[in-house]
Amino acid sequence: MSPRVDEQNQQIRDRRKQQLLAAGAKVFGERGYAGTKISDIVGEAELSHGLIYHYFSSKEDIYIELAKTAFMTSYETIRRAVQSSGSPYERLKAMTEGIFATPRESGHFFLIALQTNTSKTVPEEALAISREYSAKTLDLLKDLFQEGQKLGEFIQEDPMGQALMYSSLLNGVVFTRLTYPSLERFPQIGQILRMFTDTRFVKE
Amino acid sequence: MSPRVDEQNQQIRDRRKQQLLAAGAKVFGERGYAGTKISDIVGEAELSHGLIYHYFSSKEDIYIELAKTAFMTSYETIRRAVQSSGSPYERLKAMTEGIFATPRESGHFFLIALQTNTSKTVPEEALAISREYSAKTLDLLKDLFQEGQKLGEFIQEDPMGQALMYSSLLNGVVFTRLTYPSLERFPQIGQILRMFTDTRFVKE
DNA sequence: GTCTATACGACGATAGAC
DNA sequence: GTCTATCGTCGTATAGAC
Numbered sequence: 275m276s277p278r279v280d281e282q283n284q285q286i287r288d289r290r291k292q293q294l295l296a297a298g299a300k301v302f303g304e305r306g307y308a309g310t311k312i313s314d315i316v317g318e319a320e321l322s323h324g325l326i327y328h329y330f331s332s333k334e335d336i337y338i339e340l341a342k343t344a345f346m347t348s349y350e351t352i353r354r355a356v357q358s359s360g361s362p363y364e365r366l367k368a369m370t371e372g373i374f375a376t377p378r379e380s381g382h383f384f385l386i387a388l389q390t391n392t393s394k395t396v397p398e399e400a401l402a403i404s405r406e407y408s409a410k411t412l413d414l415l416k417d418l419f420q421e422g423q424k425l426g427e428f429i430q431e432d433p434m435g436q437a438l439m440y441s442s443l444l445n446g447v448v449f450t451r452l453t454y455p456s457l458e459r460f461p462q463i464g465q466i467l468r469m470f471t472d473t474r475f476v477k478e
Numbered sequence: 479m480s481p482r483v484d485e486q487n488q489q490i491r492d493r494r495k496q497q498l499l500a501a502g503a504k505v506f507g508e509r510g511y512a513g514t515k516i517s518d519i520v521g522e523a524e525l526s527h528g529l530i531y532h533y534f535s536s537k538e539d540i541y542i543e544l545a546k547t548a549f550m551t552s553y554e555t556i557r558r559a560v561q562s563s564g565s566p567y568e569r570l571k572a573m574t575e576g577i578f579a580t581p582r583e584s585g586h587f588f589l590i591a592l593q594t595n596t597s598k599t600v601p602e603e604a605l606a607i608s609r610e611y612s613a614k615t616l617d618l619l620k621d622l623f624q625e626g627q628k629l630g631e632f633i634q635e636d637p638m639g640q641a642l643m644y645s646s647l648l649n650g651v652v653f654t655r656l657t658y659p660s661l662e663r664f665p666q667i668g669q670i671l672r673m674f675t676d677t678r679f680v681k682e
Numbered sequence: 683g684t685c686t687a688t689a690c691g692a693c694g695a696t697a698g699a700c
Numbered sequence: 701g702t703c704t705a706t707c708g709t710c711g712t713a714t715a716g717a718c
Contacts, residue, residue, distance in 0.1 A: 286701070309512030309599035312694060322703050327695065385596055391657050392589055395513035408657075431666065438654055438664055446650025450642055453595050453612075460642055462635065469673040490683070515711060526685050531713065 291329050293319045295343075298336045303382030307337055308395040334397040341390050341400035344383040345407040356414045362422030363471065366440075370463050373444060374451075381452050388449075412437045419470070427475045436470055443469070495533050497523045499547075502540045507586030511541055512599040538601040545594050545604035548587040549611040560618045566626030567675065570644075574667050577648060578655075585656050592653075616641045623674070631679045640674055647673070 297319035301310050312333060316326050330336045355369035390400045415437035422428035428436070447461045454460075501523035505514050516537060520530050534540045559573030594604045619641035626632035632640070651665045658664075 283701075290701085304598045306510050306512060306593075306597050306599060308510060309597060311692085324696080324704075325702055328701075333694070388592075388596065388653075389510075392592070392653075393510050393513060394508045395510060429669075431669065432663075435664060435666065438658075438661070439651070439666075439669060442650035442654040442665070443647055444650070445653055446646035446648070447643070449592075449596075449649055450646040454642075457642070459636075460639060461646070462639065462643075465633075465635065465643060465673065469669060473677050487683075494683085516713085517711080528686075528714080529684060532683075537712070 287329070290321070290325070293321065294326055294329055294336070295340060299340050299343075299379075299382040299386065302337060302340060302389075303385035306389050306393060306395070307333075307397070308393075334399075337386075338397050338399050338403075340383070340386055341396075341403055344387045344390075345403050347380075347383065348387065349407045349411050352411055352414055356418050361427065362418055362425060363427040363467070363475065365418060366422070366470070367463065367467055370444075370466055374447075374461065374463070381448075384448055384452070388445075412441065415440055422470075426472055428470050429472050440470065491533070494525070494529070497525065498530055498533055498540070499544060503544050503547075503583075503586040503590065506541060506544060506593075507589035510593050510597060510599070511537075511601070512597075538603075541590075542601050542603050542607070544587070544590055545600075545607055548591045548594075549607050551584075551587065552591065553611045553615050556615050556618055560622045565631060566622055566629060567631040567671070567679065569622060570626070570674070571667065571671055574648075574670055578651075578665065578667070585652075588652050588656070592649075616645065619644055626674075630676055632674050633676050644674065 294315065297315050298310075301314045301318050305314065310333075312326060313323060315336070316323055326336075330339075351372065352369065355365055355372060358365055358368070360368070387404065390396050390404045412434065416433045419428055419433040419436040419440075423430055423433065443466060447466075451457060451460065498519065501519050502514075505518045505522050509518065514537075516530060517527060519540070520527055530540075534543070555576065556573060559569055559576060562569055562572070564572070591608065594600050594608045616638065620637045623632055623637040623640040623644075627634055627637065647670060651670075655661060655664065
């Protein structure tokens with residue numbers, strides 16, 4: 275085969291794989307690992323039943339790839355915000371605003387992450403990825419809170435406790451937004467920041 | 479049969495049903511609706527495969543009964559706290575402390591509630607129960623915040639928004655505690671209250 | 683009241699034609 | 701590269717013995 279044809283084939287393969295991953299994210303998110311049938315995924319992707327096994331070796335394989343995307347993307351979002359410029363308070367504010375400005379599609383990845391941490395039916399490897407990135411994410415947040423405390427912007431509490439509280443709050447609020455998709459003015463970012471900010475520190 | 483025997487049989491039936499419900503709560507919580515097999519439940523309860531159908535008409539039936547317990551118990555806990563005596567701040571504090579003093583077992587019911595709201599594989603009726611009780615719970619919380627605002631104890635923000643934020647925060651924190659069961663001093667109740675309390679209001 | 687055996691359908695994965 | 705047909709297994713629910 276000519277290089278020209280190889281290249282076209284590769285494009286088709288890439289496109290199909292993306293189709294299947296997008297369909298998988300939606301269906302795994304909505305129905306969970308055990309509740310998702312191969313026929314659900316290929317049905318959503320509008321491809322035939324057998325074809326999925328030319329792109330993934332198993333149902334577990336697809337889920338693991340999606341879990342990787344979910345945790346790595348979330349980690350990267352937070353890492354970029356924490357390591358950007360500005361005061362700790364400004365970075366926390368920008369990060370929080372950024373998280374709630376994400377498109378609707380990311381809800382599926384949030385649900386996949388949630389299931390990975392709560393369901394014993396999920397592939398082991400996905401849980402390992404979650405553990406790894408969750409620890410790294412908490413460390414980043416802990417450093418941010420520590421820095422803000424030194425500057426007097428944040429209240430003086432155990433920084434890891436603050437990191438856990440912030441991450442809990444994000445999870446809870448994202449969950450509420452998924453449950454009530456019509457909510458418009460929720461959450462108030464200022465109120466989230468209020469929980470961690472020193473009252474003597476004047477907010478912009 | 480004599481009444482004596484009837485009574486004994488009824489006791490056995492009640493006990494078996496409780497065994498199966500307890501086993502179901504654990505396994506449904508850990509594995510989700512679709513990921514739970516009848517054999518998982520009877521295995522956990524140490525009863526034979528066929529027996530479960532003498533107590534429940536189907537897998538859906540068991541799940542619905544458990545979902546009812548989950549949502550009704552949660553609603554009742556909050557209703558009692560909101561309608562007790564004391565200032566709004568005191569009631570919010572007591573409620574929050576009470577929620578995080580609950581036994582480990584209730585984690586399974588939390589996970590069942592979570593799945594009911596996020597998984598499309600769950601019996602329809604369970605979702606209907608969730609909707610009903612969630613609305614009633616939010617209304618109770620809204621009234622509590624409204625009352626506290628009139629007294630100047632809570633910050634002046636849309637009371638339903640406060641109710642949603644409080645409920646989000648609870649969900650997030652409970653989830654974090656399930657993910658990191660070894661956490662001892664988490665959460666700090668004072669910090670949760672701080673989010674809703676007027677700074678001019680002196681906390682006890 | 684409790685158990686084992688089984689019917690019946692569904693699902694993950696593979697084979698092989700085009 | 702894509703599809704249809706099929707294998708083997710597993711899971712819900714029922715039947716019937718004890």
